[in-house]
Amino acid sequence: MEIPLSKPDITEAERQAVLDVLASGRLSLGPYLERFERAVADYVKARHAVAVSSGTAGLHLSLIASGVEPGDHIITTPFSFVASANVILYVGAKPVFVDVEPDTGNISPEAVEEKIKDEYVRSDGNWVCWKDGRRLRGILPVHVFGHPCRMDEINEIARKYNLIIIEDACEAMGSLYFSKSQNRWLHAGTISRAGVFAFYPNKQITTGEGGVLVSDDEGIARLVRSLSNQGRDDMGTWLVHPRLGYNYRMDEMSAALGFVQMERIEEMRSKRRRVAALYNEILKEIEEIETPPEKPYAEVNPFVYVVKLRIPGRDELMNHLVSNGIGTRPYFTPIHLQPYYSERFGFRKGMFPVAESLGETCFALPFHNRLTEDEITYVAERIKKWLSTRKTTIRGTEDEKTKEAFETKPL
Structure with a gap:
């Protein structure tokens, strides 16, 4: 018997949607992209969703849009796919690792606060590392294997030390977290200023390659949409680029595949x-x-x-x-x-x-x-x-x- 490690769940509906895109001649920035983004936003109950070329791209842009600067420190987990730390380096910041919980493998809130108390001091409204004088800017928790982190505790630490949180929910589409502070179930990826999902073929849904950033912050969503499209202005004006951007767009075939997958999620x-x-x-x-x-x-x-x-x-x-x-x-x-x-x-x-x-x-x-x-x-x-x-x-x-x-x- 041969049993593969993973296998995407693709039906005739997905195949037909991709063929429809090919027949339309509009292979990028088409109607399926908007439908897919809306489907993701509605499902996880977020105000905004921006589709990008990968989860890594979404995490990278979320750090830029959140104002992370070169030299900043971001606390994160060493037990994850390497991209969750790489994106911190992409923006010139430094990943600061803390240990994880032995059962879930998720970042330990206790270890996060211990790290802050041991290595950072308050200075001019920021928490600064006494070793190198650099600012602690945020926390990047990863919902490992789809199991949500203890976000109430992490959010409380962020409030206490004035830190941003970017959720790496690239492995957690469809996972739920019960927030005692809000007394309700929330989708992983929606419990902070921004969260990112990824859709590689072994994920809960797939677009082949691709990701989506979700946020209730309109400013972050608009900036990420611009950054993902070569820095084009948010009015979509052709060949006007007011900021440095990236080619992180999701193509229309991937969006069509993802839209049908979302209908089946x-x-x-x-x-x-x-x-x-x-x-x-x-x-x-x-x-x-x-x-x-x-x-x-x-x-x-x-x-x-x-x-x-x-x-x-x-x-x-x-x-x-x-x-x-x-x-x-x-x-x-x-x-x-x-x-x-x-x-x-x-x-x-x-x-x-x-x-x-x-x-x-x-x-x-x-x-x-x-x-x-x-x-x-x-x-x-x-x-x-x-x-x-x-x-x-x-x-x-x-x-x-x-x-x-x-x-x-x-x-």
Whole structure:
């Protein structure tokens, strides 16, 4: 049996919409773009939505539109796809990493405030790093794997220290967060001044490549729309560019695909949650595997299905799965241990132990809308098969440290 790691859910409706665009001859800045933006805004209950060429582009422009300047510090997570830190460098600012929660993998609000108290002092209305004199400008939380961060706590920290928040919701389209401060459920990505979704083929919906920035702030939305279109003025005047911009537009074929996907989003969300629930039920009997959490304040629309191996041997297990036709990948190598970051900033192993532990123990299992119970059962059986061999090996050794590692419970 061959089970791919992911697979987009494309129907005849999506194919026809793309063909309609091709037949129209209007392949950019057409009517589907506006429809798609409106569909996203309406779904997440945001006032404005601006489609761009990728989630990375949306995060980059959101930092510019929020007034982040060269030299500023932005607190963020080391446990994420590298783009969430790269965009901070794009604007000449500095990513300041703090450790994460051991269960969700999300940025720890406690670690955020501890970092501020340890390294920043108040000066002329700003919080300034005593080490280099640079301003702390904001926080960029990432809703890892689709599970919302503890945004009430993060927002309170932002208010206390006069910081902006940009949500990286690139993995969290359709995930909900219950805000005690507002006493209601909110869409991830809408709990700050701006949030960004991404639509790579393995995401909750896809546009092939693409992203959307959402905000209730009209000024941010107008500026991002201009910046994404080569700095063209917001009246759309041809070849008038009052500011430096970028070619971050979403094309019309992608918008058409996304528009139809948005019409189906609740259907697809239901499928993804069903698949995750099946995995949880089938894997619960395997004590060596820790399944993804869903906290009481969260209703997760999963991006991927990532589990933790509670004993040593993650990479061996992954190789075993691949050899049995099962797609799998490690999630994530912490950003601070990526070669570029360790060489430029001097990060080293041991600086963010929780993120590093997750990076060494987490791995993704096949996950898409149409995964069947038989396929999930096959994955579980292959895991059990490897574990049976592993247990025999470990229990037969005289290495007490290895035995102790096998018996270790989750963090």
